Amino acid sequence: MKRKLLVFVFLFQAFAIFSQVSNRIEVSGKIVVDSDDLEGVTVYNSSANKGTITNEKGEFVIEVALNDHIEFGALQFKDFTVIIDEKIIDSKQMTVFLVEDVNKLDEVVILPYDLTGNLAVDLESVKTFNPNMEAIHFGIKHSSAYEFSDDIRSNVENIAMHSQGQTMVNGLNVINLVGLLLKPLFRSNKSKEGKAKNASVNIPINTLTTYYSELFLNENFGIPINRFEEFITYVEANNLDYSLLETGKELQFLEHLTLQSKQFLKPKSEKD
Numbered sequence: 001m002k003r004k005l006l007v008f009v010f011l012f013q014a015f016a017i018f019s020q021v022s023n024r025i026e027v028s029g030k031i032v033v034d035s036d037d038l039e040g041v042t043v044y045n046s047s048a049n050k051g052t053i054t055n056e057k058g059e060f061v062i063e064v065a066l067n068d069h070i071e072f073g074a075l076q077f078k079d080f081t082v083i084i085d086e087k088i089i090d091s092k093q094m095t096v097f098l099v100e101d102v103n104k105l106d107e108v109v110i111l112p113y114d115l116t117g118n119l120a121v122d123l124e125s126v127k128t129f130n131p132n133m134e135a136i137h138f139g140i141k142h143s144s145a146y147e148f149s150d151d152i153r154s155n156v157e158n159i160a161m162h163s164q165g166q167t168m169v170n171g172l173n174v175i176n177l178v179g180l181l182l183k184p185l186f187r188s189n190k191s192k193e194g195k196a197k198n199a200s201v202n203i204p205i206n207t208l209t210t211y212y213s214e215l216f217l218n219e220n221f222g223i224p225i226n227r228f229e230e231f232i233t234y235v236e237a238n239n240l241d242y243s244l245l246e247t248g249k250e251l252q253f254l255e256h257l258t259l260q261s262k263q264f265l266k267p268k269s270e271k272d
Contacts, residue, residue, distance in 0.1 A: 024048065024063040027084075029094040031058035037076055044071045046081075064088070072096060185232055186245060221261040235260045 031041050031054050038058030044051030047068040054060045064070065064084045073079040088094050217223040223231045238260065244253040 024065045024068075025089065025092060026061055027064050027088060027092050027094055029060045029062065029096060031060070031072075032095060032097045033058070035076075037074065041072060041074045044073070045069070046071055186236060186240065186242075217261075221257065222265060223261060231261070231264055234264050238263075 029043065031038055039054055039056045041054040041058070041060075042051060043054065043060045043062055045062055045064060045068055047065070048063065050063065051071075052060050052062050062070065066084060066086065066089055068084045070082045070084060071079060072082070082096075214223075214225050214228045217228060217231065218225055221231075235257065241256070243249065244256055
């Protein structure tokens with residue numbers, strides 16, 4: 001009887017292990033980074049003890065299952081772990097945006113959609129922006145597709161409150177989102193705050209960042225693509241309170257932009 005029981009337990013464990021292995025699927029991924037260091041980035045599935053590296057185009061293929069831990073690492077980046085969710089499983093695609101900052105990986109964005117592009121702006125050359133990550137724009141159509149690592153704008157994390165906290169949406173830190181995508185559009189030189197009406201004209205935005213910023217405002221606020229700069233100017237010209245750009249006021253700033261966008265989109269007859 002004992003032998004039969006031991007054999008049954010052994011077969012059950014073997015079946016469970018086989019099921020986990022057989023349930024893994026291949027996911028095609030791509031690394032995007034503001035440098036030529038696309039090749040040789042380690043992509044390691046610590047849940048399966050298997051890994052791979054990116055090719056010269058930053059592409060990789062790895063087998064994953066739901067809730068697997070995928071680690072990205074290279075000498076020039078800080079190691080970062082991503083937990084595979086259902087959206088990545090369903091799409092079988094994953095694009096990882098890496099932002100370098102001298103041996104430091106400040107931001108990682110995971111997309112289960114096939115989007116690529118160089119989204120990092122050379123911070124040294126952008127004089128009208130605050131240093132660090134303030135000059136990075138990502139256009140987000142569905143915020144649940146993204147995961148952000150903590151940065152200097154992140155509050156102290158209370159894991160117990162995530163189920164009820166209002167700043168987390170499908171795992172996305174809304175405060176980080178506002179800090180990355182919206183604030184940079186309205187940040188001018190603080191010493192020239194009195195010239196707010198011309199602030200948007202002085203902001204150097206290259207083609208890629210303009211494209212992704214336009215998409216973000218279009219998808220989330222309904223701003224037409226061809227009225228992108230007009231909306232920026234409108235918000236700043238209507239007594240924009242620049243204190244809303246301070247850390248800790250992200251939600252108030254988001255509410256302000258929502259109200260401004262509604263006013264901006266009204267027909268001229270209603271505005272008058």
